[in-house]
Amino acid sequence: MDTFSHALWGFGLFGFRRYPKFAALMGAMPDLISFGALFLLRVIEGNYxxxxxxxxxxxxxxxxxxxxxxxxxxxFVVIGLMAVWRKEIAFAMLAWPFHILLDFPFHSLDYFATPLLWPLSDVKVDGIPWSHWYIWWPNLAGIVILLAYRYKQKRRIL
Ligand SMILES: [Zn+2]
Known part of the structure; x- marks a missing residue:
């Protein structure tokens, strides 16, 4: 999925208790440390x-x-270690494996298939790229439903 969708999924699913911004950041993190870093580098170099x-x-x-x-x-190793120290932060960090779960079926072997079980196994699936409209629009609908639900939930508490 695109990085922005990942951030919103992370925010909506794991940022409702505490640390909403951190959950969004963890949702986007796997792409930020790879393609995000490349984007930044190319902008700085002026060849983006x-x-x-x-x-x-x-x-x-x-x-x-x-x-x-x-x-x-x-x-899960990193989050497991964090859970020992701070459970609430570890909960927000679950946005990270959810990112992986979403990428797994929606990346093809041609372009960055998800190395789900690295370094234990090399297994990857040839998924349907998320850029297809029949993946991307339901993704967007899912985000809208989730965020609307969270918004309603929050209003009920207040
Ligand atoms: Zn990704």
Whole structure:
């Protein structure tokens, strides 16, 4: 899914107790440390071009950055450690594995398939890219329903 959708899913699902901004950040984090960093670098260098960058133009560091951010194994080890220390923060961090869960079926093998179980296994699926309208519009509808629900819930409490 696009990074902004990930942030909103994280915010809506895991930011309703406490730390809403942090939950949104954790939802977007796997993409921010890879494609976000690349975006920033290209803007600074002055050679940013709009759209999905071609594989041949990508720097080598983006692959390990993407892999570490998109692995359930890494996410749950880090969140498990955090849960020992601060449960509320660990809850907001669940936006991270939810990001991976959403990417898993919606990335094809051609472009950054999700390395779900790295470094334990190399398994990846050839998913349907999220940019197809029949994935993206239901995604948007899901976000709108979720945020509307949270808004109503909040008004009931106040
Ligand atoms: Zn992602």
């Amino acid at each position: 071009t709009w759209g999905k960058p071609a594989l041949s133009t990508l720097p080598a560091w983006i692959y390990p950055a993407y892999t570490v951010g998109h692995s359930f194994v890494v996410a």
